[in-house]
Amino acid sequence: MNIPKLQIQSTPGRIGLTINKPQQTIRQPKAEQSIRQPGADVSIEQKPGKLTIDQTNAWHNLDLKNVLVRSKELVGIAEQKWMEGIARVSREGDEMMRIEDGGHPIAAQAKRNAGFDFTFEPGGRPAYELLDMDYQPGGADISINRREPEIDTSARKPQHTYNPGNVNVQMEQMPDLKIDWKV
Numbered sequence: 001m002n003i004p005k006l007q008i009q010s011t012p013g014r015i016g017l018t019i020n021k022p023q024q025t026i027r028q029p030k031a032e033q034s035i036r037q038p039g040a041d042v043s044i045e046q047k048p049g050k051l052t053i054d055q056t057n058a059w060h061n062l063d064l065k066n067v068l069v070r071s072k073e074l075v076g077i078a079e080q081k082w083m084e085g086i087a088r089v090s091r092e093g094d095e096m097m098r099i100e101d102g103g104h105p106i107a108a109q110a111k112r113n114a115g116f117d118f119t120f121e122p123g124g125r126p127a128y129e130l131l132d133m134d135y136q137p138g139g140a141d142i143s144i145n146r147r148e149p150e151i152d153t154s155a156r157k158p159q160h161t162y163n164p165g166n167v168n169v170q171m172e173q174m175p176d177l178k179i180d181w182k183v
Contacts, residue, residue, distance in 0.1 A: 005182045013175030022165035029156040041145040047138030054132040061130055 059065065065073070095105040 002183055007180040007182055009178040009180070011173070011176035013171065014173035016170045016172040018168040018170070020165045020167075023161075023163040025159075025161050027159040029159065031156055032154040034152045036150045038147040038150065040147055041143075043143045045141040045143075047140070049135060049137040052132075052134040054134075055130070057130040057132065 060069070092105075092109050095109065099105055
């Protein structure tokens with residue numbers, strides 16, 4: 001006895017896809033910027049310095065002295081000469097007191113005291129070292145007013161383009177099913 005057989009033959013379906021990719025571009029232009037720095041306001045006020053020059057010692061070196069200094073010097077010289085005169089008179093008195101020892105004290109004293117001896121020194125040249133100089137610098141008042149920079153910025157929007165893609169679907173092979181009985 002023959003048993004009927006079922007015979008199935010199938011053909012699978014095939015789908016074909018055609019894909020066009022989307023395209024997108026984004027471009028960001030640089031921002032425009034300008035910076036300007038105004039100069040600071042600066043003011044300087046310089047006070048004058050004070051220079052003091054004392055040339056008294058240089059003049060004294062040339063023997064050019066004022067009345068008070070000259071008077072003091074002469075008083076000092078006079079006191080010294082007075083003391084020397086007192087000592088001389090005392091010595092000469094002692095010589096006269098010993099007149100009995102012989103000699104001629106009066107003639108010897110007259111001969112010693114007959115001349116007038118003095119020395120004159122006119123002084124030297126003025127020298128830089130004899131100047132007394134003093135300088136006091138004047139202060140400086142400095143005022144600075146800072147100024148902020150001026151910054152202008154213009155932002156630019158991005159440039160965006162987009163082309164959408166698409167997908168085309170087609171049947172490349174249709175599905176098929178064949179069922180057959182075989183006896």
